[in-house]
Amino acid sequence: MATSTAEEEFDEFYTLAYPRLVRQLYAMTGDLPEAQDVVQEAFIKAWSRQGTFTSGHSQEAWIRTTARRLAVSRFRRMRRGVQLIQRHHEPRHAEGPSPEHIALVEALRTLPKKQRDVVVLHHLCDLSVEQIGAETGWPAGSIRVWLVRGRLALARHFSALPDQKVNHAG
Known part of the structure; x- marks a missing residue:
């Protein structure tokens, strides 16, 4: 008490x-x-x-x-x-995103979330399938499937665009 x-x-x-x-x-x-x-x-x-x-x-x-x-x-x-x-801290001018980067982000937004996440982690963050699995807890097989589907969807998206909108050299 x-x-x-x-x-x-x-x-x-x-x-x-x-x-x-x-x-x-x-x-x-x-x-x-x-x-x-x-x-x-x-x-x-x-x-x-x-x-x-x-x-x-x-x-x-x-x-x-x-x-x-x-x-x-x-x-x-x-x-x-x-x-x-x-x-x-040195003042630096930060460039805005390039037109190609903006187009990529717009295309990534069309993907389902898990596909988008694995495509970004693999291709933009340079993580292996195993590293993605360790970071997210997702099975390697699922990650591979989402990568393939994401790549195919992005390829279809970009192939449907007129050539002048996307600079393939950058």
Whole structure:
């Protein structure tokens, strides 16, 4: 019965303190979702320490301090990540997809999902039938059948297109 009472006391404390702590951390961080996350995480840490956790003002202070430290730690990691990106990222112009790639994607969309998946994994990702089976859990025989059917469907699709729409050299 003591466990139930401890849970009830913690639940009551959570109900009363959570909104107040979120408001306090929101004021500190300026980010409401972040404040909610760090306060929630601090409460989870407090619950895992419930045997050594005492009720009252010190409990709320512990959660507030823990939440504040979590917020600072997250901010530092985020700032460090931004610095690394800025320092090591060269701006590059990304070309859009070529007309051939767009035509291929449109053709792949006409295939049933499993056929499309095995064709992409085999021909675009360069995976063997065995590797596809290991990655997807599908039997090798089924993969081979889907590859054949997918290739035939793509061949029919592209043979029906006028020659000027598809560049066979690319």
